[in-house]
Amino acid sequence: MTEVIKFENVSKAFHENANAASSLKEIVIGWFRKNKVKRESRTFQILNDVSFSIKEGTTTGVIGENGNGKSTILKIISNIYLPDKGTVQVTGKVSSLLEIGVGFQADLTGKENVFLYGSILGLSKQEIREKYDDIVAFSEIGEFMDTAVKYYSSGMYMRLAFSVAIHVDPDILLVDEVLAVGDEVFQKKCMNKIEELRKKKKTIVFVSHDLNVVRRICDHVIYLKKDGTIEYGSPDKMVNLYLSNVYQSSNQREENNVVIFDDSQRWGSRALEIESVTFTNPTDGRTSNLFVTNDDILVEVSIVNNDNIDKAVLGFAVFAKGIGSEPVYLADRNCYLDGKVLEMSGNKTTNVSFTIKSIPFLAGEYLVSIVLYDETCQIPYDHRHQYYHLEIINNSEQMPCLVHIDCDWDF
Incomplete structure (x- = not known):
């Protein structure tokens, strides 16, 4: 099978300027502080010399604890982030569902956002018109398509965004933990659609904390560790390794079984x-x-x-x-x-x-x-x-x- 995603020695870090005010309020408060303590900026190394390849038609899970870089990998694949070091090769049309409502404009209606989001994902206006009825039917929010999306719940956002993303007919589908949003019936509907894409031999990269789903639908799993490195292997092996490391981490936390009480x-x-x-x-x-x-x-x-x-x-x-x-x-x-x-x-x-x-x-x-x-x-x-x-x-x-x-x- 052809390699459609390839990471070679990829590193990515994020930098926090501890002394930069993040809001007008912080700037104004800073004027009146007598003792301004200079804090050191920090660097967070998320990915550290990571290499892996994903073959066409396979489903790959990405697991790891929060903050270990799961979403960062998807954003590098979708060209939202660039790596600090290393090379990334992606072959094929990519459709990504990374964060709820990314690409949506709050003041536009659901219908207008379908055309906007569809164009961002690479569809022409004619293609969107042809797929529009199917997109709305899948989302199950047809009565709200003429309503501005700023009035949508997070579940409605997810329904519409997911519906547009899967109707792009992508070669590569990137799915983050957004399926945790919404009711259980719609989650199952989304999983059924992902299963359809798997049967069509589409390439899927799937981030999830649901280890049961990862075991069930993935061919391979990338396990992101705290030091920014990865392990790559079969779902059972990687899930067991992840759980083992979580246990060890839990053992190192002192008094981790006591709840704050009154x-x-x-x-x-x-x-x-x-x-x-x-x-x-x-x-x-x-x-x-x-x-x-x-x-x-x-x-x-x-x-x-x-x-x-x-x-x-x-x-x-x-x-x-x-x-x-x-x-x-x-x-x-x-x-x-x-x-x-x-x-x-x-x-x-x-x-x-x-x-x-x-x-x-x-x-x-x-x-x-x-x-x-x-x-x-x-x-x-x-x-x-x-x-x-x-x-x-x-x-x-x-x-x-x-x-x-x-x-x-x-x-």
Whole structure:
């Protein structure tokens, strides 16, 4: 197969002038500052001697943590950025969907922007007229085509921009994380269209944080690392390498499992006091707040006995974060329900642990409460409500729900 995109020893850095005012407000405030401290400018090395090639008709995923240069690669391919060093060769008509509404003019109507954006992507007016009905039909916002796009929601922007971009009939399609915007039905429609382009052997470069999609649709994956270098290989190999590095990075963050809290999140007599809580993967001994669906989680709790308490009940609760205005209460458990009571040893620090077996929650952020009560479960010693933070990654196909349920179909 022919190489249609080729990077050879490409480097790209961005420079921040720390002393430059970014707004009129900062300029005016600067006039009245008595002590003007000169700050050093900074350079961010995003790409560092990067080389790779992409062959015609393949789909390549680009993954990495935020700020590692994923979008920069797409912007260099689409000629928005020029490399500082190295050479880039691109062969074929490129259609890019990099940022929502780039190329749109806020005061123009949806219809006018279709012609504007289409011309930016290389279509003639006649070609746009021929494709216009299909573009509008795909976007599903036909009733708003005569409305200025400044009144559009971000989802409407994305629908129209994506619709124009895919109707250009490009040789190379560049897609950034914009598919995260919009409702689930339209996201699926967009993915179906990308699948159609794959079957037509179009070249696709796809940036996404959805590792399940990357595994499913990509032939190869570029993994951008923090030092500006890359790894290139099969989807499974690159995704596993990325997850491994994320775990290591998570282990290096101190106190990464504690959420910012206020007094309303902790109550009790403190006769027994929770001193520390850690979450560990018992399989590899990794202490972290990042786990994969169906992992076991070993919870280790250090308890200070301030009042010579003999017995106590230890428990936990899990809440899904970021759904509606309040976290969603998912599950709880305590040792009393399993016929056990925590035996304390005088006025000493006691270290105890329990294992949450095969965590069933799908990808998302979760809050965990850890609680200590008396043996009747009525008197709180130390109740830490939604005090700890966990993040779950799901390695299998993500579903629009919170809990994974195992099922055997007997047919």
